[in-house]
Amino acid sequence: MRIGIVTSGLGIARQCLRKNTSVYRTCRRQVTGSGSPLDLNVDSKTGIAVLSMNKPPVNSLNLEFLTELNIALEKVENDKQCKGLIITSSIPKIFSAGLDITEMYQPDIDRLEEFWRTLQDMWIKLYGMNCVTIAAINGHSPAGGCLMSMSCDYRIMAPNYTIGLNETQLGIVAPFWFADVMLNTVGFRQTEMALQLGTLFKTEEALNIGLIDKVVPQEEVLSAAQQEMQRWFKIPGFARQLSKTELRRPTIEKLLKKKEEDIGYFRDYITKDAIQKSLGMYLESLKNRRK
Numbered sequence: 696m697r698i699g700i701v702t703s704g705l706g707i708a709r710q711c712l713r714k715n716t717s718v719y720r721t722c723r724r725q726v727t728g729s730g731s732p733l734d735l736n737v738d739s740k741t742g743i744a745v746l747s748m749n750k751p752p753v754n755s756l757n758l759e760f761l762t763e764l765n766i767a768l769e770k771v772e773n774d775k776q777c778k779g780l781i782i783t784s785s786i787p788k789i790f791s792a793g794l795d796i797t798e799m800y801q802p803d804i805d806r807l808e809e810f811w812r813t814l815q816d817m818w819i820k821l822y823g824m825n826c827v828t829i830a831a832i833n834g835h836s837p838a839g840g841c842l843m844s845m846s847c848d849y850r851i852m853a854p855n856y857t858i859g860l861n862e863t864q865l866g867i868v869a870p871f872w873f874a875d876v877m878l879n880t881v882g883f884r885q886t887e888m889a890l891q892l893g894t895l896f897k898t899e900e901a902l903n904i905g906l907i908d909k910v911v912p913q914e915e916v917l918s919a920a921q922q923e924m925q926r927w928f929k930i931p932g933f934a935r936q937l938s939k940t941e942l943r944r945p946t947i948e949k950l951l952k953k954k955e956e957d958i959g960y961f962r963d964y965i966t967k968d969a970i971q972k973s974l975g976m977y978l979e980s981l982k983n984r985r986k
């Protein structure tokens with residue numbers, strides 16, 4: 696785990712604080728250290744934090760990366776200066792390839808359970824963030840990548856990519872809380888079709904069903920997210936936050952009540968022979984794609 700690196704990043708923030716100069720008021724604080732798969736920059740002037748995923752080759756979510764995401768989300772939430780968070784990717788053409796399939800294939804059971812718990816925690820944090828969250832989706836965003844995007848308050852995406860919960864295409868099932876978030880985002884009919892078919896929507900299709908909110912050219916995704924943030928900042932923070940909490944709380948509480956049960960379901964399901972076989976074949980197909 697790279698918690699130490701994040702902590703050293705905190706040191707930079709503290710130095711910045713100690714100086715207490717106009718530089719501090721306007722400086723962009725690099726909160727994570729070099730070599731980290733996450734770049735977290737907080738602009739103390741605008742109150743916007745930009746969290747950029749940088750874990751080659753495809754920003755797949757493994758245990759260590761999810762742990763770092765949790766730390767970063769916590770940092771943003773605890774930083775009084777952060778009013779908004781933009782999540783994006785530094786990897787060309789890929790927002791996130793979703794869960795790291797190698798975590799689920801031929802797993803060590805203790806690690807598998809820890810992996811799932813850490814994913815649950817990441818989602819609970821992200822979906823329940825008090826600050827405004829915008830996904831600047833500058834690449835493909837299947838499965839877990841789609842979950843992260845849907846968990847933000849607003850989604851801006853570049854053309855010619857895909858997004859969706861494609862789990863059934865891997866021979867697996869999206870957990871109930873993935874499905875709940877999609878349900879909350881696009882409604883029942885679109886969700887029941889998309890989940891069964893494992894649909895990966897092209898950017899324009901995603902816009903049409905309301906899975907994303909806006910399409911802008913690739914090079915404008917981040918600036919459009921910064922601009923959109925201003926619209927949300929104009930609303931009194933407490934009223935906006937409470938509206939969000941009231942709407943999202945039941946979905947979060949549903950998982951909170953069943954966290955351990957859900958870990959057990961996941962473990963028993965994923966370790967079934969048939970599921971292992973499907974995952975193995977899917978991994979193989981990914982490797983053979985370029986041949």
Ligand SMILES: CC/C=C\C/C=C\C/C=C\CCC/C=C/C(=O)SCCNC(=O)CCNC(=O)[C@H](O)C(C)(C)COP(=O)(O)OP(=O)(O)OC[C@H]1O[C@@H](n2cnc3c(N)ncnc32)[C@H](O)[C@@H]1OP(=O)(O)O
Nearest residue numbers: 752755792793794795796835837838839868960961981982
């Ligand atoms: C009754 C039921 C009760 C209970 C159920 C309980 C629980 C439910 C159980 C399970 C739920 C699991 C939920 C799962 C969620 C997920 O997120 S699964 C992951 C889904 N992701 C995908 O399908 C994406 C797969 N990847 C791609 O499509 C492409 O890689 C890409 C479009 C993202 C990028 O394409 P390219 O740029 O062309 O890159 P490559 O394809 O060449 O990939 C490079 C490299 O990376 C490896 N890789 C890609 N994706 C993943 C991944 N998700 N995990 C691990 N590794 C990945 C790929 O194999 C290549 O590796 P190398 O060949 O270079 O070694």
